[in-house]
Amino acid sequence: MGTCESSALGNCQSDGAGYVADMRRKSEQLRRIYEIRRRRLAQLVEEYGSQAELARVLAKSNLVVLGNESYLSRMLSGKPREEGGKNIGGDTAAEIERLTKKPPGWLSRESDDELSALVESSVWSMLT
Numbered sequence: 572m573g574t575c576e577s578s579a580l581g582n583c584q585s586d587g588a589g590y591v592a593d594m595r596r597k598s599e600q601l602r603r604i605y606e607i608r609r610r611r612l613a614q615l616v617e618e619y620g621s622q623a624e625l626a627r628v629l630a631k632s633n634l635v636v637l638g639n640e641s642y643l644s645r646m647l648s649g650k651p652r653e654e655g656g657k658n659i660g661g662d663t664a665a666e667i668e669r670l671t672k673k674p675p676g677w678l679s680r681e682s683d684d685e686l687s688a689l690v691e692s693s694v695w696s697m698l699t
Contacts, residue, residue, distance in 0.1 A: 608664055608678045611679075612667070
């Protein structure tokens with residue numbers, strides 16, 4: 572019982588407390604990234620003038636749902652999934668960036684500031 576197995580993250584998990592703390596931290600970081608993506612998607616709606624116009628651009632995707640204005644509304648809502656909201660996952664974010672000609676990772680960054688982007692990308696790499 573005195574031994575301790577290390578996880579890939581290097582935390583002692585003899586009692587599971589380190590694992591639980593890591594999972595909570597990762598969960599909170601993911602929630603933050605989902606919120607950033609939601610705000611950036613709203614920024615794209617403003618940039619394109621309307622949800623309908625953005626949906627028209629996103630309709631060129633192989634991800635058919637992206638061209639659906641109702642789906643965009645669900646992603647923009649900020650509601651939990653249980654209430655009809657939709658998080659923007661990594662693949663979806665990458666597809667939106669591609670179709671709107673934004674640089675990779677743009678949707679997951681709070682700002683276009685270079686230093687901020689580096690910090691946020693290092694946080695994202697810890698999650699994956």
